Amino acid sequence: MRVTFLIHNGYGVGGTIRTTCNLSGALAELGHEVEVVSVFRHRKIPRFTYDKRVHLRHLVDTDKKSPGYDGEHPEFELPADDFPRSDHRHHQYSALTDRRIGEFLAELDTDVVVGTRPGLNVHIARQAPAHVIKVGQEHLSLDAHPSQLNLTLRRVYRRLDAVTTTTHADAEAYRRRMWLPGVRISTLPNSIPDPGIAPSDGSAPQIIAVGRTAPVKRYQDLIGAFAQVVAERPDWGLRICGIGPQDRELKSLVKKLGLTDSITFLGNVTPVEPEMAKASILVLSSRMESFGMAIVEAMRVGLPVVSTDCPHGPREIITHGVDGLLVPPGDIDALAKALLELIDDPERRQRMGREALSKGMRYDPEPIAAQCAALFQELLDARDGGTAPRQPATAFLSAAVHTAGDLAGATVSKARRTLGALRRRLRARTGN
Template structure:
């Protein structure tokens, strides 16, 4: 099959970019795969896709290059196709409307896959007839605003399929969106095996990673770790990531006197070498659309103590086997979960081995196989539908010809 992904900006860094590149690289081992980035703002991508995946762009935002289009007059005019309720709306314009439309009209492929709601709207409205149209949901339906949900409910029936990263979100789509004829499937994100040896469970480090954003609730993790330090001052916490909460978290660490135990490490890429320095991973989010960092830590051999927040963690962690799920927002529960693994070397190491083994189900080859089956079914369904349309058209045409021939014979009989 020829598969074409449409992504916001493949030259940045983020979960959607990582998982799209992972999936595309795995699919490229058996299929012809391209990634089309709406924007390009640097010469080379930070997270380059592997294999034979082709990468191209529609709008060039690289300043001081011959192709720079940041000052194109159409950039000043608002987008009318990309939905105004979508979070990235301000970055889109009449220029992106035109470029995306031209791309989708000319696209010759078997399957076109959008990777965010605004791009899925473009695909639903503008992709030419022929390719299977798939819209991926990398967040959750519940996080979208009411106006955006109304837009998706109106437009998504033109898609062939919507994929979510959790079964819980797929159930929400089926219940609330009313998408007759649209296949809704849950396919988790993929995470490749790390290129480093897994953690051995002896390092006295708890590791967390992700955006320093309110939803990650690192303030709770710091408070919980204060309780950990009271019992086990030989253990320390590293938090990797960047974001608006950094100064606030830094002040919290200093105020609680944890500057020798809790460290804000900044972003790291790749993160695998940092995971394996630790023995326990921590996730304290109030909401996760999936939980990429959970899988990344497990693939490095770390058991994860995670809040049982909506969607992702409960579908990844088998609590008590390869990690621990604790109540969301409860400092004491987070601290107790961490201490349970910190104080029991054998339990920690056993859960780490289980995490390593069970996380193989998220390997890109396995996830690509699930997508491959979905795409093949949709392509076959489209071919069957096209064949039925052609057969129906031929039958109607024959019927009209027969009817016309009968009318002509009747007219000739009357004339005689």
């Protein structure tokens, strides 16, 4: 089977990039012919190591050191029309990416093409050849999308053969809220390979957090909770791996609380598992996790996880009280209490770590790649046999209700943007 992945930037870091790297390699190991096509390339060598059997190439070169640099191309400065404006990455796309993606899809010679973000899935749905199986991956969640984007997806995704989500909860949301007759909706969790290092023994007085320093991660809640922890257990430390828009704000908060000796910002760490293995607990304070790659990465090195019970990933990965603890999102006191429970009970912490190590094996790339390949083969067989999945009539009624909600949401958002623009013009005229 020939499989082609289309990804935003396969040369950087991030959960979607890593899981695409893992899945493409595992599919190649199963004997499939796999290609990863990256819209952008900002560096010569990718941050993750792809399997040698996987062909990696790019469409637009943004590496200024490269002789093929596209940043000065006249189309590079023109806004994209084909890539949906409601996808939050739209500002990075252009008339040049529209043309290059369109040309790539028009010439596509593969069995299955897989998009890895909404905007690229829209390109595939509209432009991929009819004979190619078209799969759209959801690496965020339906709830994370603005109303206008959901309206676009509800209309365009009907041309796909399948949509895959990383959690069962998100798959159910797609079935309940979207009317996609003939489109298979399946759950395909992310995979993490065995890191090949000794797991944590759970004895180090260290907690680790991994993820972008962005508002959705609620690091301010974690820092507040850890302030309570260190007040009772001053020998424990917290390490934060990741960079993002809140770097300066969070470091200022740590300094303000007098925690600079207890909290360390490590920046981006690749691979992250060796750093995780130096700790005894992973903590997540997010208000939303579409999957939770860091949870599985931690489990693969034997760390129990303390996480907010946010939608959707944590509750589908963590078994509360067995391999981790779940607390209400935004409850700083509950987060601190859960951390102290594991800190004060080394035997329980280490037992949970062993359970987590066992749980992590479920996310090995091989069985997930086999599940993925089976899905693709079923789609190929269904196409050749002329069959397609059906949705119950009640799904149409449910989708109609949610469509009305998205229309209202999109209208409100547009009105707010218009009002904001008018206010800015008024201030500019009056000088206030």
